[in-house]
Amino acid sequence: EEKLDPNAKQGGAITITYKDDVATLDPAIGYDWQNWSMIKSLFDGLMDYEPGTTKLRPELAESYEISPDGTTFTFKLRKGVKFHNGREMTADDVKYSLDRVTNPKTQSPGAGFFASIKGYEDVAAGKATGLAGVTVVDPSTVKIELSRPDATFLHVMAINFSHVVPKEEVEKYGADFGKHPVGTGAYKLAEWTLGQRLVFERNPDYWHKGLPYLDKITFEIGQEPIVALLRLQKGEVDVPGDGIPPAKFQEVMADPAQKARVVEGGQLQTGYVTMNTTMAPFDNVKVRQAVNMAINKERVVKIINNRAVPANQPLPPSMPGYDKSFAGYKYDVAKAKALLAEAGHPDGFETQLFVMNTDPNPRIAQAIQQDLAAIGIKASIQSLAQANVIAAGGDKAGAPMIWSGGMAWIADFPDPSNFYGPILGCGGAVAGGWNWAWYCNKDLDAKAAKADSIVDPAKADERYKLWGEIYSKVMEDAPWAPVFNEQRFTMRSPRMGGDDKLYVDPVHIPINYDYVYVNDVQ
Amino acid sequence: MTSPIAPDAPLAAPVIAKRRAGVLGRLLKRPLAVIGLIIIALTVAGAVFAPWLTAYNPNEQLFDGLTLEGSPLPPNAAFWLGTDLLGRDLLTRILYGARTSLIIGVVANGAALIIGTLVGVTAGYFRGWIGGALMRFTDLMMAFPALLLAICLAAVFQPSLWIVAMVIALVNWVQTARVVFTETSSLAEREFIDAERTIGASTPRILFRHILPHLLPTIIVWGTLGISTTVLLEATLSYLGIGVQPPTASWGNIIFENQTYFQAAPWLVFFPGAAILALALAFNLVGDALRDILDPTQRGRA
Amino acid sequence: MIAYLTRRLMQAVLILLGVSIITFALLYLLPADPVRQIAGRSATPQTVESIRQQLGLDQPFVVQYWRYLTNLVSGDLGRSYIQRSEVTELIVARLPASLLLMVGAILCEVALGLTMGLIAAVKRGSVTDQTLMVGSFIGVSAPQFVVGLLLLYVFAVQLGWFPIGGYGTWRHMVLPSLTLGILGAGWYSRMMRSSMIDVLRQDYIRTARAKGLARGAILFRHALPNAILPVVAMIGIDIGLFMSGIVVVESVFGWPGIGQLAWQAIQRVDIPIIMGVTLVSACAIVLGNLLADIVAPFIDPRIKLR
Amino acid sequence: MTAAAGTKPGAAPAAPQPDTGGPVLTVSGLTVSVRGDDGERAVVADLSFSLARGETLCIAGESGSGKSMTSLAVMGLLPQPQARVSAGSIRLGDLELTTLGERRMQAIRGNRVAMIFQEPMTSLNPVLSIGRQLIEAIEAHTDLSGSEARASAIEALKAVRIPEAESRLKQFPHELSGGMRQRVMIAMALALKPDVLIADEPTTALDVTVQGEVLELLRDLQREQGTAVILITHDMGVVAEMANRVIIMRNGRMVEQGSVADIFERPQVDYTRELLAAVPKMGTGRANAAAKPAEPAKPAAVAQVRDLHVRFDLHGGFFGRVTRRVHAVEGVSFSIAPNETLSLVGESGCGKSTTAKALAGLLPYSGDIAVGERNLAGLGRDERKAVRRDIQMIFQDPYASLDPRMRVGELVAEPLLIHNIGTPKERTDRVAALFERVGLSADQMERYPHEFSGGQRQRICIARALALRPKLIIADESVSALDVSVQARVLQLLKELQNEFGVAYLFISHDMAVVENISDRVAVMYLGQIVEMGTRDQIFANPRHPYTRRLIEAVPVPDPARRRPRFARLHSEIASPVRRVGDPPAKLDLRDIGDGHLVAAH
Ligand SMILES: Nc1ncnc2c1ncn2[C@@H]1O[C@H](COP(=O)(O)OP(=O)(O)OP(=O)(O)O)[C@@H](O)[C@H]1O
Numbered sequence A: 001e002e003k004l005d006p007n008a009k010q011g012g013a014i015t016i017t018y019k020d021d022v023a024t025l026d027p028a029i030g031y032d033w034q035n036w037s038m039i040k041s042l043f044d045g046l047m048d049y050e051p052g053t054t055k056l057r058p059e060l061a062e063s064y065e066i067s068p069d070g071t072t073f074t075f076k077l078r079k080g081v082k083f084h085n086g087r088e089m090t091a092d093d094v095k096y097s098l099d100r101v102t103n104p105k106t107q108s109p110g111a112g113f114f115a116s117i118k119g120y121e122d123v124a125a126g127k128a129t130g131l132a133g134v135t136v137v138d139p140s141t142v143k144i145e146l147s148r149p150d151a152t153f154l155h156v157m158a159i160n161f162s163h164v165v166p167k168e169e170v171e172k173y174g175a176d177f178g179k180h181p182v183g184t185g186a187y188k189l190a191e192w193t194l195g196q197r198l199v200f201e202r203n204p205d206y207w208h209k210g211l212p213y214l215d216k217i218t219f220e221i222g223q224e225p226i227v228a229l230l231r232l233q234k235g236e237v238d239v240p241g242d243g244i245p246p247a248k249f250q251e252v253m254a255d256p257a258q259k260a261r262v263v264e265g266g267q268l269q270t271g272y273v274t275m276n277t278t279m280a281p282f283d284n285v286k287v288r289q290a291v292n293m294a295i296n297k298e299r300v301v302k303i304i305n306n307r308a309v310p311a312n313q314p315l316p317p318s319m320p321g322y323d324k325s326f327a328g329y330k331y332d333v334a335k336a337k338a339l340l341a342e343a344g345h346p347d348g349f350e351t352q353l354f355v356m357n358t359d360p361n362p363r364i365a366q367a368i369q370q371d372l373a374a375i376g377i378k379a380s381i382q383s384l385a386q387a388n389v390i391a392a393g394g395d396k397a398g399a400p401m402i403w404s405g406g407m408a409w410i411a412d413f414p415d416p417s418n419f420y421g422p423i424l425g426c427g428g429a430v431a432g433g434w435n436w437a438w439y440c441n442k443d444l445d446a447k448a449a450k451a452d453s454i455v456d457p458a459k460a461d462e463r464y465k466l467w468g469e470i471y472s473k474v475m476e477d478a479p480w481a482p483v484f485n486e487q488r489f490t491m492r493s494p495r496m497g498g499d500d501k502l503y504v505d506p507v508h509i510p511i512n513y514d515y516v517y518v519n520d521v522q
Numbered sequence B: 001m002t003s004p005i006a007p008d009a010p011l012a013a014p015v016i017a018k019r020r021a022g023v024l025g026r027l028l029k030r031p032l033a034v035i036g037l038i039i040i041a042l043t044v045a046g047a048v049f050a051p052w053l054t055a056y057n058p059n060e061q062l063f064d065g066l067t068l069e070g071s072p073l074p075p076n077a078a079f080w081l082g083t084d085l086l087g088r089d090l091l092t093r094i095l096y097g098a099r100t101s102l103i104i105g106v107v108a109n110g111a112a113l114i115i116g117t118l119v120g121v122t123a124g125y126f127r128g129w130i131g132g133a134l135m136r137f138t139d140l141m142m143a144f145p146a147l148l149l150a151i152c153l154a155a156v157f158q159p160s161l162w163i164v165a166m167v168i169a170l171v172n173w174v175q176t177a178r179v180v181f182t183e184t185s186s187l188a189e190r191e192f193i194d195a196e197r198t199i200g201a202s203t204p205r206i207l208f209r210h211i212l213p214h215l216l217p218t219i220i221v222w223g224t225l226g227i228s229t230t231v232l233l234e235a236t237l238s239y240l241g242i243g244v245q246p247p248t249a250s251w252g253n254i255i256f257e258n259q260t261y262f263q264a265a266p267w268l269v270f271f272p273g274a275a276i277l278a279l280a281l282a283f284n285l286v287g288d289a290l291r292d293i294l295d296p297t298q299r300g301r302a
Numbered sequence C: 001m002i003a004y005l006t007r008r009l010m011q012a013v014l015i016l017l018g019v020s021i022i023t024f025a026l027l028y029l030l031p032a033d034p035v036r037q038i039a040g041r042s043a044t045p046q047t048v049e050s051i052r053q054q055l056g057l058d059q060p061f062v063v064q065y066w067r068y069l070t071n072l073v074s075g076d077l078g079r080s081y082i083q084r085s086e087v088t089e090l091i092v093a094r095l096p097a098s099l100l101l102m103v104g105a106i107l108c109e110v111a112l113g114l115t116m117g118l119i120a121a122v123k124r125g126s127v128t129d130q131t132l133m134v135g136s137f138i139g140v141s142a143p144q145f146v147v148g149l150l151l152l153y154v155f156a157v158q159l160g161w162f163p164i165g166g167y168g169t170w171r172h173m174v175l176p177s178l179t180l181g182i183l184g185a186g187w188y189s190r191m192m193r194s195s196m197i198d199v200l201r202q203d204y205i206r207t208a209r210a211k212g213l214a215r216g217a218i219l220f221r222h223a224l225p226n227a228i229l230p231v232v233a234m235i236g237i238d239i240g241l242f243m244s245g246i247v248v249v250e251s252v253f254g255w256p257g258i259g260q261l262a263w264q265a266i267q268r269v270d271i272p273i274i275m276g277v278t279l280v281s282a283c284a285i286v287l288g289n290l291l292a293d294i295v296a297p298f299i300d301p302r303i304k305l306r
Numbered sequence D: 001m002t003a004a005a006g007t008k009p010g011a012a013p014a015a016p017q018p019d020t021g022g023p024v025l026t027v028s029g030l031t032v033s034v035r036g037d038d039g040e041r042a043v044v045a046d047l048s049f050s051l052a053r054g055e056t057l058c059i060a061g062e063s064g065s066g067k068s069m070t071s072l073a074v075m076g077l078l079p080q081p082q083a084r085v086s087a088g089s090i091r092l093g094d095l096e097l098t099t100l101g102e103r104r105m106q107a108i109r110g111n112r113v114a115m116i117f118q119e120p121m122t123s124l125n126p127v128l129s130i131g132r133q134l135i136e137a138i139e140a141h142t143d144l145s146g147s148e149a150r151a152s153a154i155e156a157l158k159a160v161r162i163p164e165a166e167s168r169l170k171q172f173p174h175e176l177s178g179g180m181r182q183r184v185m186i187a188m189a190l191a192l193k194p195d196v197l198i199a200d201e202p203t204t205a206l207d208v209t210v211q212g213e214v215l216e217l218l219r220d221l222q223r224e225q226g227t228a229v230i231l232i233t234h235d236m237g238v239v240a241e242m243a244n245r246v247i248i249m250r251n252g253r254m255v256e257q258g259s260v261a262d263i264f265e266r267p268q269v270d271y272t273r274e275l276l277a278a279v280p281k282m283g284t285g286r287a288n289a290a291a292k293p294a295e296p297a298k299p300a301a302v303a304q305v306r307d308l309h310v311r312f313d314l315h316g317g318f319f320g321r322v323t324r325r326v327h328a329v330e331g332v333s334f335s336i337a338p339n340e341t342l343s344l345v346g347e348s349g350c351g352k353s354t355t356a357k358a359l360a361g362l363l364p365y366s367g368d369i370a371v372g373e374r375n376l377a378g379l380g381r382d383e384r385k386a387v388r389r390d391i392q393m394i395f396q397d398p399y400a401s402l403d404p405r406m407r408v409g410e411l412v413a414e415p416l417l418i419h420n421i422g423t424p425k426e427r428t429d430r431v432a433a434l435f436e437r438v439g440l441s442a443d444q445m446e447r448y449p450h451e452f453s454g455g456q457r458q459r460i461c462i463a464r465a466l467a468l469r470p471k472l473i474i475a476d477e478s479v480s481a482l483d484v485s486v487q488a489r490v491l492q493l494l495k496e497l498q499n500e501f502g503v504a505y506l507f508i509s510h511d512m513a514v515v516e517n518i519s520d521r522v523a524v525m526y527l528g529q530i531v532e533m534g535t536r537d538q539i540f541a542n543p544r545h546p547y548t549r550r551l552i553e554a555v556p557v558p559d560p561a562r563r564r565p566r567f568a569r570l571h572s573e574i575a576s577p578v579r580r581v582g583d584p585p586a587k588l589d590l591r592d593i594g595d596g597h598l599v600a601a602h
């Protein structure tokens, strides 16, 4: 059993604010910034990560076994785990949950993660209602067979979509299950006033004895980040869910008392510019390389108040497989110009740069625009609502360049493969796909498949190295110009305790609700 | 029997043979109106001569335009109105932004006013099915969320200044139409309109010469208030990707981009805001003066 | 009266029908694909198609609209694509807050605007008049976001008179209503001034003065009811304008109204919510105008309900 | 401004004056100036008079001579911002009014000095019930309780002979006929029982029968309360009937002052003599008739009206259905020959203006109206424009029928412009000539309608109608607001035009003397129908219908010596043209009693 924090006392309540509505708390559906970690606290999966890290550990599974060929996973379930409705969780629930999330009727945005499970195609096509690969061996044992070896499968068993739900409750509420979530998690939903607040209460029967620390968490919805910060400064709020708004960042950092309560951490995020490799002139690799060299990443970072670090490859530094030694393309205007000339555009060309319209993305786009102008590329900016940018990216002739900020990629799980599939692989380069660079390199796809078939945890490093190579090769073809990796800055009220890393937990965003506590309980 | 009747002899007062001065001439006699005209002239001049008035390029993100932490600079000797979040000279952006904002606030708003007035007058004057149909259409447009229309248009067209101008004209006429309709229908009942009909005045003549002048005060109120509203609306629409795209400046979008920073960098909101206010006020001063000048019952007012 | 109401309500239904057709058509033409928002990044084309079928989005426009309409008649606005909840439920949860804010804002702007306009008209040309004019233009020209934050900062954070955002008591209502009211007050005061000036020179005002009535009685009993008519018409219009202001103000003050719902839905092409909110606000506007028309004859007996 | 020598600033304004015989109101050296485009000019100059308790002072004189301005100056209600008292003093008892602050003036207005305005149509607040307007006036100056104030309001309404006074309190001005509104205004002033009552042409909107009653009422008030009355009127008959003393004004100055007998019998000044000479007298018309050349063989009629009906639907009841109708015009037929003047007379609200408007094409009607050879129904746009040219109408309310935002010169030139007559220069000349012919000066062309007096506006309307030299002019109460001398000249002008161009007139008037003077034929209307029609001589020498007889008898005689002791009051209620749907009034049969003299059965 895990050691508990000796300083932590149980009890107390905290308040967290969010701007946007919480859409749903159905683990099969929720895929937003705010509900992601809420769901993690209401539900559990077979696997999880150690708090504040990216290290996998079993959760509802007590233990697991992987067959030598890496295609069969056998999970032994923890006993005595109860749903919030009091019923004990069994292997049937696990199977039910996986069948449910892959069933097209559920309309889960995460169904694709389970594609490696045997029988997935039939379920996706509506030919079967259950995954053939998932079998209940006995009430506390589940066997999952894969159609191909998948090194990321344990991560998949840790993402929300695979979290276990009780069949009877799902059937009771039907489509409204997301508003009446019942899981096995540390908290249970006590109140949900639409548009105003959600209240989580400690689950007294939580299987993880001693957790959670807090009695109650109130999420207040619809709060402008600036106002949330004002309230934090007044002591009405404990954590601003949307972080420190850019407009207030300098002010907070200039005040030592406030600065002391800011926690900085890495994020599994990369901001990049995609270049449509099927569209002239970006079909020429030299042009794409020139763009990579033309962007003054230092300055872009400065514009967002140094809240990021310049990036030179797709993977963020805290992701396994990140290549520290990789040099990337240095900022070099002269060389960029030369490359452009070589590519037959000595005088540059005109193009478009799409960007999502929320601050600071248009500003970043303008900085990039100016850098491109320095080598003769006149990019006009199209600052649009998120949905419209996504639509343009998924259209082969839609967008020559897109600044990814605000829309794409915060990793679903901490594995290098997560940065490849839909956004750089051939599978995503289809109409309506997410590979906005329309980059398709069959060799790399094969290599990626090879890397993901190295299932043995002992060989993880070998696998990461392979992925590192893949991304190096990607950067040679330069479908992206990585610009920076955003840093997270979370702030907490003085009364909040717990390790700093809980506040920048890479998977529990913004904080790990199960492990934080308050200092002022008696 | 043909001797004309002796006219009333004018009493005491010397009849100065001073014929009416032109409207402009009379405007120029009012200090407040002159101030208004000057502000408008300055704004137009600023917009037209922007390249000669400032040493900076409106879109150039100056190296020395930001602090080391990336904060904008407050007003100083080099940047009179400070710099923005990307290190661009704010004064220059406001000058160039006047081009966009004048087109929106004056041209688009004016177009909306004209459409609204025409629809309102027509509907108010012609009672029958024309009026009914026009008013029902106006009701429909009024009930229809403008923002949605704008977004959809944006999706269909390439975003540009003229699209946003068109959208503003298309959505803003409705309110004017409704107000003008109400007034016109009561004016149409007045006896002097009947009197015009008996002398054979054509419908356009009645509408333009006899009804329109009475609507002037209302039109002036709506027109001048519309300036601020439309300039700010442009920013919202641009934000949704319909209007001018960055880095093109407009007063509205300078405010819009920077409004969350109003505590950290108040000049970014204050100066463009003041520009909008000044323009709207200037038009109002001129409008008020015009209203007085064109309203004969107010003559003799200092 | 009943005949009039029936006729107007029938017209209202037609207008709403028109609004629903146009909105539906515009959303249909929108290039952004809601299915892709639902399906997520990892979805296979197969899944995407399956979802599209389930939502009926593969059907021709007419079929889709007809289905929407038939559901609408039974009070079903569909389910949100993103939130997956009943749109009716979402709107019902948020509508009261918006209506409350609307009432508060209208009270604020009418009270402020009418007073300002009245004073300006009476003191026409004076320094007071000029000051009020500048004031009303500041109200109209100031971005609401900034006004809201400023009020919040001064009255809630610094002075602590009101809560920093939120919803519940009348104290929560003051600042958001005021923020919206300041803009509206600018409009109302200009309208009021204009019509008041007109009324003040009418013969019946002279009659009232000849009776030796006190200034207050002349202004409030004789002039105001005559001058207020255009302002009443304006309140009907106002509800429409109000819908755009509400988005900003609700987010600044964390006010749980439909503005925020609408804005999020627009950003994410959540068509059922957009449709629902559009129809609800269209209803509000139509009813507002109807109300203004019904009230008018009570203010001016010459007006007949037609 | 005059040095306010005798003013006691702190004096209590409302102290009742002991009947010392001292004047209630003293005006001395009063000068009122108005500011226009061409600088300031005086419209009342150096006017002095005084008024004793219980006295009636009539101010008569030329239209535009400053009568209304004088009374407004007394009330402290000169039109702002143009007009001001530039010299002289107005003293109420001991109190100087010209320098009195607005607040103290408030206490005086209504309480000690009340006024009935010249334009009754626009002087009532359209959105307040008449009860409200009456009661508040009473409450402002007495400390009666609400119900007492209400009771005295009802009493005041009864006094001006408004039937069903109690239920009328709830009605709004637009629900009353013009004459009733006039009487409400009078009631309001009377209810206040002021020391001084200024009545500016209080009976212009009233037909002779009601006029008589109202005048009688003023006299009652004087007898009972000792009220001093300033009566402004151009009707010398009314002056003779009412006045103790008379002031004659011209061009802003008083030209003569004296007792009523002196003025009528021993006028000192030419102008007064001219005025008196111009007074139309019953019976003189017939004498003049010989001057008119004998009619040639009957030519085609300019206008022919057959069986005209105009009804206004009143929507009412819970379902908004048409429940009642105003039967404003019920089967009127007449024709007007070129060179002929047909007069339409009848009590207020009997449908005269409505008939005129239907003829001018301003109202939907049923029946036939033919102009020249053409039936108005089913004419195309161009033809209608041509017909319009031939028929011109002078509206009853001159102020309301002039676009207040146009200069009067432009207004008069407008018909010429519309019909493309002449060059701009020619048009200006023609307008200037017209101005002079109606007794206005050409330099007034640059002014706006509100800058004129009631009578001047009426003349502008006349000039406008004459501009096109139409074949038929409909003149609705077109000379009612003119002083007798101008009236005479305008009537003369109309006759001249008739002789020169053969214009025909449809002449609508309350004033029987004028009618008798100008008409060739007369039609008497009652409740939307013609009750008697014939040549002037037939009607005036031989009135057959009782209503016609009453009208003729009610005409006041412009001779103080022949003052009637007391005007007979009517006790029947005024009949109403409003009827339930499906209950049209019975059609009257007109019988020819010889030579085309038509009389309804009675
Ligand atoms: N608002 C005004 N501005 C300028 N001049 C005016 C104004 N009102 C009246 N006048 C002028 O003042 C003069 C006197 O007008 P007033 O109304 O006193 O005449 P009146 O004697 O009452 O005539 P009437 O019998 O025609 O009513 C007229 O010459 C008129 O043109």
Ligand SMILES: Nc1ncnc2c1ncn2[C@@H]1O[C@H](COP(=O)(O)OP(=O)(O)OP(=O)(O)O)[C@@H](O)[C@H]1O
Residues within 6 Å of the ligand: D176, D177, D178, D179, D205, D312, D326, D327, D328, D347, D348, D349, D350, D351, D352, D353, D354, D355, D396, D577
């Ligand atoms: N628009 C209208 N709606 C309803 N009733 C009307 C309307 N116009 C006139 N009436 C009514 O029609 C009747 C005739 O009105 P009209 O104006 O013709 O009277 P008149 O003979 O000209 O009276 P006056 O001598 O007072 O001018 C009146 O009872 C009047 O109240």
Ligand SMILES: [Mg+2]
Residues within 6 Å of the ligand: D067, D068, D069, D118, D200, D453, D454, D455
């Ligand atoms: Mg007068």
Ligand SMILES: [Mg+2]
Residues within 6 Å of the ligand: D352, D353, D354, D396, D476
């Ligand atoms: Mg009449």
